[in-house]
Amino acid sequence: MAGTIETARRHDLRRRAWRWHFLAALLVIPFVLWQSVTGTLYLWSEAWVDQRHPDLRFVxxxxxxxxxxxxxxxxxxxxxxxxxxxxxxxxxxxxxxxxxxxxxxxxxxxxxxxxRHGGLLGRLQGAAWPVGWSRGLHGGWPLGDAGSWLLEIGACWTIVMVFTGLYLWWPRDGRGWRALWPRLRSGGWVFWRDLHACVAVWFALLIVLFLFTALPWTSFWGGRVLGPVQQRLGQQxxxxxxxxxxxxxxxxxxxxxxxxxxxxxxxxxxxxxxxxxxxxxxxxxxxxxxxxxxxxxxxxxxxxxxxxxxxxxxxxxxRFPLMARAVATGVKIHQGDYFGRSGPWVNTGFAAALTWLCVTGVFAWWRRKPAQALGMPPKPRAPWPWWLRLTALVLFLALPLLALSAALVWLADTTWTKAFPPRAAP
Structure with missing residues (x-):
């Protein structure tokens, strides 16, 4: 009996992780694709200008x-x-x-x-200056602070998707370390699921670290959370x-x-x-x-x-304090400076991996979902375990916009479930 209850709890927790992974994906995939494209354009924009306008860049x-x-x-x-x-x-x-x-x-x-003589060579602006517009689009332009908030919410939910995805991937079938390699001969849904999950696990730590290097640039978390914390701790x-x-x-x-x-x-x-x-x-x-x-x-x-x-x-x-030095180093890594000439290539490869995760995730969902249905995992009935509540509380305190958006997602999910209750199996 105890074993049956424990199995039910694990099944319920897995279903909960699967549901929030799915909801996060609805928010995150457009964000990841947008940031991957605009970020890659920015990485190579200076080199493009050098090739396109040598008369302005060189003397x-x-x-x-x-x-x-x-x-x-x-x-x-x-x-x-x-x-x-x-x-x-x-x-x-x-x-x-x-x-x-x-x-x-x-x-x-x-x-x-x-x-050499102070003569004017010319100017570049608009579409001719990708250094500016790619960086602007990557940071939320032309929506200003609202665009920055949306991108911050996308980053927060990407962190949620990484954590829930790791829980879903964790091998429970005795494969051990072999779960790190995709089962390419499995076919069907498992094939796409492994192509998605294994690459996600390989890059999981890097994804989270990369997202945290982006947060100091945001107008809300960077300006209203990180800034006051650094000032209070003497770490600015x-x-x-x-x-x-x-x-x-x-x-x-x-x-x-x-x-x-x-x-x-x-x-x-x-x-x-x-x-x-x-x-x-x-x-x-x-x-x-x-x-x-x-x-x-x-x-x-x-x-x-x-x-x-x-x-x-x-x-x-x-001579920067530890926190300020970590932020400055994160900025260098994020914009491709840290590794010198190879930096843009490293970050471009990372952006390609993120795009791969979006594509394979959609294919895995499409192959598994029922016909003529969205395929959203059913809503768990059991209450959240204490350790999951504590984890969520820590994340919400560290990322206030995640807390706000999670409340809105929960409200929308609850309203949808009440308006369109799942049909009982015949």
């Missing part, structure tokens, strides 16, 4: 360069009243200086200047990192020389590609200059007084 190598102020002013004159977002200064003398603006739609506009990045406007310096009126800031950076050993941020920031705020390195620990940051270019502060990624 004849020449050690002589005019002042950075002259270069930026040429871009300003060309763009009229638009504000400068940032300036990219390459270490390679064969590359042009890139001055970034934002258009009326909220998408970036890249203006290219020849550093140093002010010199310049991730937000830093109000420091003399506060005196005047505009300092960008070239003077650049010379100071080079003199202090920042020899790679550099990015200058908040050049036209709020009054009293400082100008942030940072190096662009593959590893977050190698990044260096300088903070300058806007009025006289005095160096106010300096730091590097190795």
């Amino acid at each position: 004849a190598p020449d050690p002589h360069r005019v002042s950075l102020d002259v270069q930026v002013q040429a871009a300003r004159d060309y763009m009229g009243d638009a504000r400068v977002d940032n300036v990219q200064v390459p270490a390679d003398s064969r590359r042009s200086t890139q001055v970034m603006f934002t258009d009326a739609r909220g998408l970036p506009v890249a203006v290219f200047v020849d550093p 990045a140093p002010a010199a990192a310049g991730f937000a406007p830093v109000f420091a310096g003399s506060g005196a009126e005047g505009v300092a020389s960008l070239q003077q800031m650049l010379d100071t950076a080079r003199a202090r050993g920042l020899n790679g590609d550099l990015s200058l941020l908040m050049i036209e920031g709020p009054p009293g705020s400082a100008v942030s200059l940072r190096s662009i390195e593959p590893r977050a620990s190698d990044d260096r940051f300088l903070l300058f007084d806007r009025a006289d270019a005095a160096l106010l502060d300096e730091t590097d990624g190795a």
